[in-house]
Amino acid sequence: MALEAACQQREIGVAHPRLPLPEAGGEDRPEVFLDWLGKAIPMVNAMGIQHMQRDGDQLSWSLALDPNLNDKGTGFGGALTAQTTLLGWCWTTLWLRRRGILRDVVVATASQKFLAPVTADYQMICMPAESGAAERLAEQLDQKGRGRIALAQQLWCGDTLCLEASGDYVVLK
Template sequence: MSQLAAFQKRIHEEIPLSRALGIELHSWDGSSLVLSAPLAPNTNHQGTGFGGSVYSVAVTAAWGLTELALADLGLKGSVVVQTGSIDYLDPVTSDFYAICRLPGEEIPERFSKSLARHGKGRLDLIAEVFCGAPDSSPQADPVAVFQGRFVVQNARSKPSLQF
């Protein structure tokens, strides 16, 4: 089982809402995570994307990126969202997806050093939400933008091939 498939299984087991939302992980390249959700189970009374669903997909993308970045460092820890806000720019009118990227396309040195020294760290992330089929290089403008701070505590080495 690939790292991404194992992580998706873990997300659905540990965060039941992710299964109800229909979240599907598409790609992780070491600096960005792409995941999607269908519109049908995530609609509001107007037939567009429900704000809470859109937020949940975006926060899952950022939380997931943090977890995967930790794994790439050979670490496991407790990852939680400390703060988060979202700007809804346009209605979600179709299946949608979120992209979260590491700042500067790499794990920030300050974050890595804090994890090594103290077993904890903070990471500020942005996840953008787009309508349509998942694409790691979207041509359209995002329909929503999430900004959040994620805190990692109790970071420690993890056995390889374990999620």
């Protein structure tokens, strides 16, 4: 019912209001950002995100497996793919917000490699794919007003790496 209510609040073709920027030099509180994200993208409420944390250049989520089960009782590849794509979008959006920049972010490319079945609650981690990528994005934004960054995501179920993903995220003018 909560997902149904969230979907009814949104109108197709109408952008969801932006979350106000945090104070200068500040960070978004994870619970505030995730609450906004669930309203902006209703399917987020069904993804099982339990916790979000940033550590340096890494953004991580802790997720419950239950809402992401497939018919075999393991993680559903489509749900896991959506989560990796969204985590990269969040990484880019939060990176911009810490710098006081409100811009639209879109995914340009995404790919996944499934390595092992997901059989319990899991953690996803997102980081720049290459050293210096965030600095290059900042330079692109300064010079052109738009930019692109390659990000890498990993899904860990305990000590087992179950999924590697990558995506290119574009910051629009």
